[in-house]
Amino acid sequence: xxxxxxxxxxxRSPRRAARAWDPMNRLGLALLCLALxxxxxxxxxxxLTVSNGFTILLSTSSIAIAAVGEAFLLISGNVDLxxxxxxxxxSIVSAVVARATQNPALTVVxxxxxxxxLGLVNGLLVRVLKISPLIVTIGTTAIYRGLAYVVSGGVSxxxxxxxxxxxxxxxxxxxxxxxxxxxxxxxxxxxxxxxTVVGLRTYAIGGNAAAARLNGVQTDTLVTGLYAFNxxxxxxxxxxxxxxxxxxxxxxxxxxxxDVLTAVILGGVGFTGGSGHPLGVFIGVVTIGVLNAGMIxxxxxxxxxxxxxxxxxxxxxxxxxxxxxxxARSVTREARTDTRGVLRAEVEQRRTAPxxxxxxxxxxxxxxxxxxxxxxxxxxxxVRQASLAVAAGEIVxxxxxxxxxxxxxxxxxxxxxxxDEGMMELLGRPLRLDSPAAARAAGIETVYQDLALxxxxxxxxxxxxxxxxxxTSWGPLALRDDAAAEQIARExxxxxxxxxxxxxxxxxxxxxxxxxSVAIARVxxxxxxxxxxxxxxxxxxxxxxxxxxxLIRALAARNAAILMITHDxxxxxxxxxxxxxxxxxxxxxxxxxxxxxxxQLVHLMAGIIPAGLRGGPDGVPTSVN
Numbered sequence: 001x002x003x004x005x006x007x008x009x010x011x012r013s014p015r016r017a018a019r020a021w022d023p024m025n026r027l028g029l030a031l032l033c034l035a036l037x038x039x040x041x042x043x044x045x046x047x048l049t050v051s052n053g054f055t056i057l058l059s060t061s062s063i064a065i066a067a068v069g070e071a072f073l074l075i076s077g078n079v080d081l082x083x084x085x086x087x088x089x090x091s092i093v094s095a096v097v098a099r100a101t102q103n104p105a106l107t108v109v110x111x112x113x114x115x116x117x118l119g120l121v122n123g124l125l126v127r128v129l130k131i132s133p134l135i136v137t138i139g140t141t142a143i144y145r146g147l148a149y150v151v152s153g154g155v156s157x158x159x160x161x162x163x164x165x166x167x168x169x170x171x172x173x174x175x176x177x178x179x180x181x182x183x184x185x186x187x188x189x190x191x192x193x194x195x196t197v198v199g200l201r202t203y204a205i206g207g208n209a210a211a212a213r214l215n216g217v218q219t220d221t222l223v224t225g226l227y228a229f230n231x232x233x234x235x236x237x238x239x240x241x242x243x244x245x246x247x248x249x250x251x252x253x254x255x256x257x258x259d260v261l262t263a264v265i266l267g268g269v270g271f272t273g274g275s276g277h278p279l280g281v282f283i284g285v286v287t288i289g290v291l292n293a294g295m296i297x298x299x300x301x302x303x304x305x306x307x308x309x310x311x312x313x314x315x316x317x318x319x320x321x322x323x324x325x326x327x328a329r330s331v332t333r334e335a336r337t338d339t340r341g342v343l344r345a346e347v348e349q350r351r352t353a354p355x356x357x358x359x360x361x362x363x364x365x366x367x368x369x370x371x372x373x374x375x376x377x378x379x380x381x382x383v384r385q386a387s388l389a390v391a392a393g394e395i396v397x398x399x400x401x402x403x404x405x406x407x408x409x410x411x412x413x414x415x416x417x418x419x420d421e422g423m424m425e426l427l428g429r430p431l432r433l434d435s436p437a438a439a440r441a442a443g444i445e446t447v448y449q450d451l452a453l454x455x456x457x458x459x460x461x462x463x464x465x466x467x468x469x470x471x472t473s474w475g476p477l478a479l480r481d482d483a484a485a486e487q488i489a490r491e492x493x494x495x496x497x498x499x500x501x502x503x504x505x506x507x508x509x510x511x512x513x514x515x516x517s518v519a520i521a522r523v524x525x526x527x528x529x530x531x532x533x534x535x536x537x538x539x540x541x542x543x544x545x546x547x548x549x550x551l552i553r554a555l556a557a558r559n560a561a562i563l564m565i566t567h568d569x570x571x572x573x574x575x576x577x578x579x580x581x582x583x584x585x586x587x588x589x590x591x592x593x594x595x596x597x598x599x600q601l602v603h604l605m606a607g608i609i610p611a612g613l614r615g616g617p618d619g620v621p622t623s624v625n
Contacts, residue, residue, distance in 0.1 A: 011571050020207065020456040021203065021277045021278075021423070025277070025280065026284070029266065029267070034288055036290050037085025039294075040294040040297060044298075047562075051174070055293070056292075057176075057289065059289060060288065061294070062237045062240070063285055065181070065185050066234060067264050067285055069226075069230030070083070071267075072202055072229065073227065075193070075202050075275065075276050076226055077206040077274065078227070079133050079134060080122055080137045080257075081257050083253070083257045084253040085141035085143070086234040087241075087253030087256055088117045088249075088252050089145065090111050090114050090234060091253070092152045093151060094114075095152075095247065096248070097111075097159075098242075099158070099160060103161070104167065107164055108239055112236065115232050115233070116228050116232045116235065118140075122140055122227045122230075123227030127443040138229045145250065148250035152250050156248065157247060157249075158202075160243070165243055165245050167243040168241065168242070168245070169244055173492070181240060197470060197478050199480075200468060201217045201222055202222070203275075203454070203456060204454045206270075206272075207274035207454035207456035208453065208456075211453055211454050212450040212454060215440075216435075217439075222476075226304065233247050262284075267285070272614035274454075288312070291312070292309075296448060304434055342557065348467060364494070365391060365392050366389050366391050366428070367426065367530055368390045368425070368426055368431075368444075368530045368563070369389040371425075372421065372422040372423075373386045373423075374422055375419055375420055376420055383408050384585040386420075386422075386582065386585065386586065386587050387587060390562070393557065393560070394562065395562040396562065396564070397563045397572045397576035398564065398580050399566065399572060399579060403581050403584075405586075406582055407449070407534065408585075410446065410583065412424075413444065413532060414436060414439045414532055415433035415436045415440075415444070418433070426442055440466060442529070443529035444528075444529065444532065445523045445531050445532070446531075447523060448519075451515055451516060452519065453507050454507075455505065456520055460488070462505070462518055464485045465578050469481040489503045495551055498514070498521075498544075498547075500514075515543055516545075517540070523555065524551065529560070529561065531555060531560055532564075533562070534565045537565070537568065538567075549574060552564065564576075573593060581605060583607050587612050588609070589609075
């Protein structure tokens with residue numbers, strides 16, 4: 001095969017690139033926390049005692065539980081500033097229920113259900129209003145806290161049964177129950193975030209929500225679920241705190257959201273989303289607890305604690321921005337070195353690479369057919385009565401000038417947009433697509449012009465996003481099989497003659513050509529019926545372009561149907577079996593590549609029909625409106 005003569009492109013980095021969930025990126029904070037513990041231990045006699053240690057953990061248990069939900073949201077690129085208001089409202093409602101029913105179990109159920117409902121309301125408002133979560137949750141926190149005063153009449157609520165009080169005041173040995181609950185929540189939350197499908201998709205949304213959606217992730221549903229989960233945890237926080245204090249008050253939770261945000265961001269979760277690790281968040285929570293306890297031992301007033309927490313939050317945000325700046329500079333430096341000096345022969349490794357999976361469709365059979373598709377945006381008709389077909393083993397190049405409607409057409413075929421009129425068929429069956437996930441499930445794979453990659457994830461996770469290999473069948477909570485994902489990435493990239501030293505290195509730290517290759521490697525999977533490529537060689541060098549075109553030919557030789565958009569005329573005539581030309585949203589030519597010359601194709605794209613040109617699948621001259 002032609003690709004066997006090409007060299008392997010190896011992405012090399014002089015140092016290990018930071019992962020989206022690197023547990024070591026808060027090592028400095030851990031050392032700072034240890035230094036604070038030692039300093040306060042030397043300064044105050046009773047600071048380094050077991051009882052004081054559990055007291056610190058108890059005082060931060062509410063922050064720790066809430067930090068798990070807030071970390072999920074921040075990693076996904078969202079935030080909830082209403083948790084203080086939720087805290088107050090749930091505390092009052094649970095206190096009223098506990099006093100009225102004297103039933104601890106019912107009180108817990110009501111608190112958790114109310115918290116989930118409040119979180120769900122936040123998620124739906126963010127989803128429907130499409131306004132910044134900061135603005136939405138600032139509004140809802142005022143509503144929730146106001147409702148807390150309405151329900152309580154502005155006074156605290158007492159008179160709880162002993163069973164309810166025991167939830168917040170029982171000790172298992174030296175450990176208070178709220179601390180134990182916080183540890184369990186942290187461990188389970190950390191496992192979900194770093195080991196499950198839903199965790200990976202949370203990082204993907206934070207890295208590039210649009211790319212995650214194009215890869216089949218139900219981003220709106222997942223983000224709404226994260227808000228509901230955050231509310232559930234606030235229900236847990238409120239019920240434990242109310243039981244421990246023995247009263248419910250509408251004044252509880254003032255500035256609570258800022259304490260939680262400080263701990264989470266200090267723990268290394270990026271405010272813009274896409275990064276963070278539960279271990280770092282835990283260190284951030286403990287650091288806040290140690291600092292608060294030290295200032296209390298020093299006899300400082302509460303306002304000094306507020307000043308310290310605010311200063312720490314600003315420093316953490318500044319450090320986050322500086323880290324992002326350093327990553328951007330690192331990517332720029334590596335991009336300058338790109339690929340020219342790192343080509344080398346590794347033919348033995350290429351020989352062991354598996355060939356692209358053979359499609360089951362017989363050669364020549366029509367795989368995909370679109371009839372009279374139309375799509376308008378207001379008064380602008382982007383695509384008008386467009387029809388085309390792609391057969392098994394056929395490479396169809398879709399060409400046209402800028403604004404011809406090519407991208408709109410492939411977005412309809414790939415499920416991103418729904419046509420206003422017309423119909424589509426796949427393997428002779430009617431095809432209706434309401435999302436990119438539905439298109440992928442039907443066997444349609446697309447490489448978009450903007451690559452649709454999540455820069456914070458490595459090649460392994462980008463290539464399986466939306467179709468993650470799993471070890472357990474637990475739906476979104478299924479445990480990922482990262483080893484299988486890496487093997488899939490290795491096999492698909494080797495088909496492009498590309499080998500990476502690290503398949504978990506964030507693709508944002510790769511060069512432009514390497515990122516393009518990772519995006520294209522998605523199509524080399526089993527069961528694909530139609531492959532759509534939008535400008536697949538736009539950012540590639542000569543060697544990589546040849547490798548990509550060789551893969552396209554190989555996929556076609558195995559009876560996959562290929563639909564490719566490109567502006568490169570030479571590329572069209574090097575791979576196309578048939579050419580479809582769009583002009584102002586309409587198909588103006590559809591015929592064999594051999595029936596048109598390069599100058600004639602340029603004229604067609606400009607709206608000029610050369611005399612005597614014949615096209616169409618049956619050799620009938622096409623018409624121009």
